[in-house]
Amino acid sequence: MLKLKRLQPHSTVISLSRQLELSGTQPDLYSIGILANCYCHVGCVDFGFSLLAKSLKLGYPFESDLVLFTTLINGLVQNDRLLDASNLLDVAVLKLGIQLDLVTYGTMVKALCKIGDNAGALELLLRMNSSPSGCKPDLFIYATLIDSLCKDKLVSEALNLFSVMKTEGIKPNVFTYTSLIRGMYNLGRKGEAKDGMIDDAQAIMKIMIEQGVVRDVVVYNALLDGYCLCGQMDKARELVDLMVETKCHPDGVTYNTLINGYVKLNRIDKALDILQEMLEHGIAHDIVGYNTLIDGLCKSNRILLARQLFYGMQIDGIKPDVYTYASLLDGLCKNAELNEAVALLREMESNGVAPNIVIYNILIDSLCEAGQFKDAENLVSDLVSKGLVPNHRSYTSMIKGFCKKGLMRDAVKLLHKMNQVGCTPNKRTYNTLIRGFIVNNDMPNALRFRDIMVRMGF
Structure with missing residues (x-):
């Protein structure tokens, strides 16, 4: 049974x-x-x-x-x-x-790593190695712990454990190598011992080749991700070319990683070229690549091209999601095209994509900045009717708008309303209001709300 x-x-x-x-x-x-x-x-x-x-x-x-x-x-x-x-x-x-048995120890090690208790997992591994029972750690236990150490940026400890594993005669697998490579590049991305870590990652790749470890698309993508994280796009490009030469066919993840790497360096035209290259290699476009490009174009103030790509993806058979709309709405708002932004919100709803609080906050912030308080209030009512709850950013944006127009009484009323509806003002809300009083030459109220802020624990 x-x-x-x-x-x-x-x-x-x-x-x-x-x-x-x-x-x-x-x-x-x-x-x-x-x-x-x-x-x-x-x-x-x-x-x-x-x-x-x-x-x-x-x-x-x-x-x-x-x-x-x-x-x-x-x-x-x-x-x-x-x-x-x-x-x-x-x-x-x-x-x-x-x-x-190993199954039980493996279960414990995996569980400890899952909650971030690498020290406990290491202690368990050391206990197994010193036990006279003969139940020694296997590849699964070493690989699980190495991966966990790398994710916590403890790459030196992971490399030490990697050496111990090889000394014990346990041959690393693709998962182990991939964990180390990603760990090294993630550490290098923050500028910590960057050059040395990149050299180590390349050395690991060389070992994989020498030991005959299969270099499949997953391993290549891990190394590619590392190059892109460090902004080494020339080497990333060379690696993709090598994949093609060695008959290890790049997949959607490969090309999306390249697109993301170019966009982060603001090399948008290079990223756009990847879309065409994907088609040449028979790789279908997907929502991830389009979202990355549209977001990059909007942040680079190339709204016209972002719009073209937005409609192009739909012709390509890919339906925009909430992240696509959020990027385009943010771009339109920053270019003061508020009427078109509101129209896009309605289009989004008619296409069956439910706006979230992030979408509403983008529009509320921009409308308040432009002094269109009535439209902003209508949006707040709209989101409440849809079961969404205005958050700190929603209210703080409106308070900021009132302060900018010198409507300090309205700003204070809204602060009180926040307390009434259970959305307790945070430090950003108080700072916005205090700054408003200062700009409007009302130091007594600025000091009064400073004292209230302090009493609230900020």
């Missing part, structure tokens, strides 16, 4: 087990393990612990309960009770001498 996982038979198995016991059938270790597994799946791990006492009562020694301990540890991990899982592991190994 338990093998019919898609039917989720755990509660049924528990019920059947009770019936069997009432009929006088005593469970053996195997059936106790199955029952513990069921309790864990239905979130009743504590009931699973009662089976340890039952096992001992039936005469089964703890030392033979490997499956039961493993099941309970896994169950605690699945139910986010990592401290209990760690304590149970200590009891099983250190106090009872039970030799847990």
